[in-house]
Amino acid sequence: MNITLIAGARPNFMKIAPILHAIQKSNSSITCRLVHTGQHYDEKMSETFFRQLNIPHPDVNLECGSGSQAEQTASIMLAFEKELLAHPTDLVMVVGDVTSTMACSIVAKKLGVNVAHVEAGIRSWDRSMPEEINRMLTDSIADYFFTTSTLAGDNLLREGHRQEQIFFTGNVMIDTLRANESRLQQPEVWKVLGLQEKNYLVMTMHRPANVDEEHKLKEFIQSIDDNTQGMPVVFPIHPRTKGILEKAGILMKNIHLVEPLGYLEFNYLVKHAKGVLTDSGGITEETTVMNVPCITLRDNTERPETIDIGTNELIGTAPKRIKPALEKLIAGHWKQGQIPEKWDGKAAERIVEVLSGMLK
Structure with missing residues (x-):
């Protein structure tokens, strides 16, 4: 299985790092092409993230840059369409809720490519937030959903998706935190x-x-x-x-x-x-x-x-x-918290297990 993994902004790097590492460690025949849309790009900070999180440099940077919501979305869609036509794939995997997440999902589906959304189903129910629009549109057309909580899965079921499309795998952000906690x-x-x-x-x-x-x-x-x-x-x-x-x-x-x-x-x-x-x-x-x-x-x-x-x-x-x-x-009167289910540093491993199961 060939996967195209999308990163667009700084938070995405924290989410794709464990997925890339899990793919590299797996014995499956999964290959991955990393596409950085360049939605947010600061050379110094990007280099820092690549080095600190041990992320391989992207196979391509589309260098889409900033602009209004419409300009940025259009720029990413135009560039990613050319990328996807030049480098066909079996699955486009998007993470989070940035503009690149939505734009690349639309391009993939228009070209008949399946889409997997990592961190799917989370909702603020506030449509004044651009991120909420990105989440809702991405989930409305995606084929596979990897969720951070059972509540996110329930949201997807209410929106008409099937149980067999939804995989409660945990939180990849926490994978990155756990993997690097001793290195802070x-x-x-x-x-x-x-x-x-x-x-x-x-x-x-x-x-x-x-x-x-x-x-x-x-x-x-x-x-x-x-x-x-x-x-x-x-x-x-x-x-x-x-x-x-x-x-x-x-x-x-x-x-x-x-x-x-x-x-x-x-x-x-x-x-x-x-x-x-x-x-x-x-x-x-x-x-x-x-x-x-x-x-x-x-x-x-x-x-x-x-x-x-x-x-x-x-x-x-x-x-x-x-x-x-x-x-x-x-005053020290704050509540004591607990860690949510499956926020244990193994979410990416579970995602790769699901992907490997698709090959059988």
Whole structure:
């Protein structure tokens, strides 16, 4: 079986790495071609990810770049159609919920190629999020679904898919975390800021709803900065968000802006932190597995298991809710979490077992 595996943005690398490794270790006759659409491409950060996660360089980079939602989707579809015609395959495997996931799935199906979606069936039910549209459209046409939870499988069944198409294999993001936990690296910022174990917070914020509106971003930052009780907050920040903050002229006494970090450095910070504030779905999965308290600055989540049994709390997007959440976290009154079923570092192995079974 020939598989074309798609990566489009930084989160995808964490999801494809264990799948590639599992294919390489298997005794099956599966071959894989890795296609990087170039949807998000920073040469320095990509090189860091390839090296840190031991990912082979892509067989091709389509170099589609950024643009509006429509421009990016069109660019990826045009480039991937040429790629797929030049390099026929038995199966296109997409991961996650970025634009490349949806665009490459459409191209494959138009050319009569089966599609497998890893991390299928998760839903926030918020169609204002581009990622939700990507998930729903991808799942509406995919042939095989690899899920991170039984709830995701139930969502797919309600949408009309058959049980025999759905495989509850676990969470490949956690495969990457487990494989690299012993290799996590203390970043330079640890010494620069004089950080101490469980005596600092980590923050990430990237969703347009939170960072694009200067007034709202200012309220968020001010509320966090005023309520850490002097505890430092490390904020690896995107240059665009940094520009908005600088324009707003916010003076921060506890929040420290740092450059984006590599996978090993960032997760070292998370593992040793008192807690995390984020609007990222993926980070809520990692904090749950590392048993680190997590405050999510969103009104909904596509990963409810991180709330139901994990360490995550969804507090919404009202800045006034930050203070009580931080007080609870810093006082050590946060809930104890558990690890969801099959988040054990073996999801990719199960995926490859399913693929191998298709060859028999």
